[in-house]
Amino acid sequence: MINERVLSIRQSNSKHFESLQVLRFAAAFAVVLFHFGSGLTIQYHLDRNYLGMGAAGVDVFFVLSGFIISYSSDPARGVAYFARKRLSRIVPLYWLLTFAIILIALVKPNLLNSTIVSVETVVKSLLFIPYEKSGGAIQPILFLGWTLCYEMFFYMIFGACLLFGAKATWYACAIVLSLVALGAIWPHGSVEWRFYTSPILIEFALGMMLHKAYSASSAFRSGSNTVAVALVILACGAHFLITTLAGPNIFASSLLAVLLVSGFLLMRLPAGKILATLVLLGDASYSLYLIHPYTLQLPIKLLGDHFSISFVTGILVLVTLCTIGISVMLLKFFERPMQAFLMRRSKPIGQPVVQAE
Numbered sequence: 001m002i003n004e005r006v007l008s009i010r011q012s013n014s015k016h017f018e019s020l021q022v023l024r025f026a027a028a029f030a031v032v033l034f035h036f037g038s039g040l041t042i043q044y045h046l047d048r049n050y051l052g053m054g055a056a057g058v059d060v061f062f063v064l065s066g067f068i069i070s071y072s073s074d075p076a077r078g079v080a081y082f083a084r085k086r087l088s089r090i091v092p093l094y095w096l097l098t099f100a101i102i103l104i105a106l107v108k109p110n111l112l113n114s115t116i117v118s119v120e121t122v123v124k125s126l127l128f129i130p131y132e133k134s135g136g137a138i139q140p141i142l143f144l145g146w147t148l149c150y151e152m153f154f155y156m157i158f159g160a161c162l163l164f165g166a167k168a169t170w171y172a173c174a175i176v177l178s179l180v181a182l183g184a185i186w187p188h189g190s191v192e193w194r195f196y197t198s199p200i201l202i203e204f205a206l207g208m209m210l211h212k213a214y215s216a217s218s219a220f221r222s223g224s225n226t227v228a229v230a231l232v233i234l235a236c237g238a239h240f241l242i243t244t245l246a247g248p249n250i251f252a253s254s255l256l257a258v259l260l261v262s263g264f265l266l267m268r269l270p271a272g273k274i275l276a277t278l279v280l281l282g283d284a285s286y287s288l289y290l291i292h293p294y295t296l297q298l299p300i301k302l303l304g305d306h307f308s309i310s311f312v313t314g315i316l317v318l319v320t321l322c323t324i325g326i327s328v329m330l331l332k333f334f335e336r337p338m339q340a341f342l343m344r345r346s347k348p349i350g351q352p353v354v355q356a357e
Contacts, residue, residue: 009045018275021265021282024064028285032323036316043207043304043312053247056239058147059257060287063111065151066207067214067261070169082162085313086155088342089286090148093335094168096126097290105141111301115141130153130195136193144290153196154204169208176205199250205348206258214265223268231263280328287327287335295323 029051037051073082105117116134122309124131125140128149132138154176159169183197215218235256244250269275281288299315 010206017265018134018279019066019264019267019269020261021279022269022275023060023260023282024285025278025281025288027057027060027064028289030060030287031296032296034143035172035293035296039300039316040313043300044309053239053243055248056253056256057201059200059253060260061147062150062200062203063207063254063257064262065154066204066209067211067265068207069155070172070208071214072340073158073162073168075165075168078080079159079162082159083155083213084343086152088339090151090249092338092342093287093290093330094142094145094148095126096334098122098140098145101141101294110314112300115143117141123293130191130192138191142290144293150200150204154201165304167213173205176201202250202252206254207261210258210265213336220265223266225268227267228263231259232265232306235259235263243274247317280331281324284327284331286332288324291330292320292323295319302355315331 032054033051034049034054034057037049037054040046041049042181043057101112101115102117105112105115109115121131122140123129124140125145128140128145130138130146130149131140137143137146140149149240156173157175158172161168161175164171180196180199180201183194183199187194239252239256240248243254246252296316296319301321302313303312303315
């Protein structure tokens, strides 16, 4: 009876969570805009990236992941099912694109910046183990994979905590916050230590606690577009004010992310073709997130030395639209078929619409 009640609640809430898919696309597109601006900034020596706020899309993804993993994971299905679900979602596309970058690095290395292919970097990249590049950045071969290293680490923590049943979220929060506290006490250490005790991990805990608040509040679950819009405006205003006064910082980005996720949780969007399209783009956000740095970088490298910034900007707009189309194709013809193939022996019930990164 309890399982049936949980299933009923999840099915009724899944339509409401379509707004989170819209937010997922918005977050991915914000990161696209950030790299759009950073590419032009570097190539044309601009004084700053005027689209720099888009970097906060990563923070939105982390808070979303904390929320969705806490919401959708059922201890009764076991740790093995949880791990299989997460791996089938993350690994296929990440490995495909990693091998594509390896091929480019071997054939045309001048198209890439600081990518070094060796047995060590390939193995660590494929296994989501952070390592430091020559320039000091902690990134795998597919450089945005650094966020997936955090995601996989969070999944490992939460998966282990599923052994504690319904209290998994609270145990996972405690572990994440303890790691961040240890990092603050002992900030120096190996690459792995500094990476896995980073303050950015707090955003997973914030997402999990947001789920607990959502579950406990009927008013939260009922939704309100007025409050939703107010929270979105507050999020953007607070981020602008804090970063203007104190510069970019984890507090500003985390606050922005929590307020945006809260706002979109409250949001009730009218059904129709526009919403369906936005939800589809949200589904394709993983592909868009991983491939866009390379589709944007190519025209900048090929054209930047020969054409004006206005011309290259126009080309990048077209490339961005094409990249969105490519991401939808990858979703339909690679991501979904691979996930279905890897999960074909498991037939769980009550899976929510929203996908977890």
